[in-house]
Amino acid sequence: xxxxxxxxxxxxxxxxxxxxxxxxxxxxxxxxxxxxxxxxxxxxxxxxxxxxxxxxxxxxxxxxxxxxxxxxxxxxxxxxxxxxxxxxxxxxxxxxxxxxxxxxxxxxxxxxxxxxxxxxxxxxxxxxxxxxxxxxxxxxxxxxxxxxxxxxxxxxxxxxxxxxxxxxxxxxxxxxxxxxxxxxxxxxxxxxxxxxxxxxxxxxxxxxxxxxxxxxxxxxxxxxxxxxxxxxxxxxxxxxxxxxxxxxxxxxxxxxxxxxxxxxxxx
Numbered sequence: 001x002x003x004x005x006x007x008x009x010x011x012x013x014x015x016x017x018x019x020x021x022x023x024x025x026x027x028x029x030x031x032x033x034x035x036x037x038x039x040x041x042x043x044x045x046x047x048x049x050x051x052x053x054x055x056x057x058x059x060x061x062x063x064x065x066x067x068x069x070x071x072x073x074x075x076x077x078x079x080x081x082x083x084x085x086x087x088x089x090x091x092x093x094x095x096x097x098x099x100x101x102x103x104x105x106x107x108x109x110x111x112x113x114x115x116x117x118x119x120x121x122x123x124x125x126x127x128x129x130x131x132x133x134x135x136x137x138x139x140x141x142x143x144x145x146x147x148x149x150x151x152x153x154x155x156x157x158x159x160x161x162x163x164x165x166x167x168x169x170x171x172x173x174x175x176x177x178x179x180x181x182x183x184x185x186x187x188x189x190x191x192x193x194x195x196x197x198x199x200x201x202x203x204x205x206x207x208x209x210x211x212x213x214x215x216x217x218x219x220x221x222x223x224x225x226x227x228x229x230x231x232x233x234x235x236x237x238x239x240x241x242x243x244x245x246x247x248x249x250x251x252x253x254x255x256x257x258x259x260x261x262x263x264x265x266x267x
Contacts, residue, residue, distance in 0.1 A: 001028065001144065004061025004089070006054045006076070008033035008042045011094060012067035014122035018151035020046040021125075030060045058083040063090045063144070070095040070264055077106035084108060090141050092116055096167060097264030100134045100160060112136040114145050115163065118152060119171045127153035130166035164261045172257040176250070181206060 003019070005012050008031050020026050026047030032054055033039040043050035051057045054076060058064055064084075066073065073095055084091070085108045092114045093103055103113050114137055118129040129149045133142050146155045158166045181202045188198030213220060228235040241247075 001063065002030065002061045003028060003148070004030045004032075004051075004057035004064040005067050006032055006057055006064065007067030007072075008038040009067060010120070011118060011122060012065070013042050014120075014127075014152055015065070015067075015118070015148070016042060016046050016048060018122065018125055019148060020048070022151040024148075024151070030057045032057045054080055055083045058087050058089060061087075061089055063092060063148075066091065066093045066095060068095065070098050071267070073098060073103075073106070081106065081108070084111065090114065090137070090145070092145055094118060096171070097164075097261045097267075099163075099265055100132070102265065104134065110136050112138070112141055114142065115160070116145065116149055117163065117167055117171055118149060119174045121174060122152035125152055128170045129153060129155050130158040130163060130170050131155055132158055132160045132163060164258055164265070167261045168254050168257040172253075176253060177206065 003024070005016065012031070016029060016031065019029065026043075027049065029043075029046070029048040030051050031039040031043050031048055032051040036050065036052055040050040042048065049060070051060070058080065066077075068076065073093075088108075088111070090112045091103070091107060094116050096117065098115075100113055100115055103115070104111065107113070112134065114131060114133045116129055116131050118127040121127045122129075127149075129152070131142075131146060131149065133145075146157075149155050156166070156170070181199065184202045185195050185199040188202075189195040209223075212218075212223060216223070224238065228238060
């Protein structure tokens with residue numbers, strides 16, 4: 001199987017590096033980018049093949065990954081329709097907000113298309129990637145895409161009607177977690193602890209808390225109750241979070257990302 005990538009930004013770089021680290025042969029991976037420079041750099045670091053044009057990538061590949069920004073799709077895909085028609089590859093899009101129906105409008109009738117939403121943690125092999133496919137994608141093709149994205153973390157099959165929701169909890173929420181950890185570390189700095197030490201402790205605690213939710217089978221609130229002792233210190237912090245609208249703020253951030261994702265889908 002030959003894999004092509006149109007775009008060579010951070011996410012494509014993480015995917016290609018994950019693939020080659022997992023044993024995919026770099027000689028079966030073809031990459032191009034707007035200036036080609038980033039494609040050459042990525043290809044050189046992974047033993048992959050850099051191409052001078054998107055048409056060259058399509059001609060070489062059985063699976064073509066669209067790794068460009070959402071607004072760029074409408075700029076480049078009309079000029080590639082004949083190339084896709086001749087090769088008939090499986091198309092994979094990692095563009096936020098763009099639906100299977102939207103994508104299908106750029107390709108010949110019957111083109112198999114898969115949407116995938118990875119997150120930035122792909123850079124360390126810890127992404128959570130959502131995936132959905134149109135009716136023309138075979139089970140074998142879907143499994144192949146899942147295997148590729150499993151090289152950069154976990155994969156969850158999501159109904160497309162839930163994809164905008166996934167873009168919040170599986171994508172944007174990474175930034176929310178970073179902000180939360182940085183805020184705790186800065187508070188510790190204010191109280192007298194070196195920030196780097198505080199950040200390490202905070203990150204390890206968040207990691208442990210995530211594992212507890214995943215492995216214990218318990219919902220978060222019962223776990224909160226287990227941490228809070230009567231008249232203790234933790235309940236004071238929990239009460240302060242609720243008083244200052246912590247949960248409301250998270251939900252407002254969720255709604256803001258969801259609305260933006262849906263606007264992108266309609267653009």
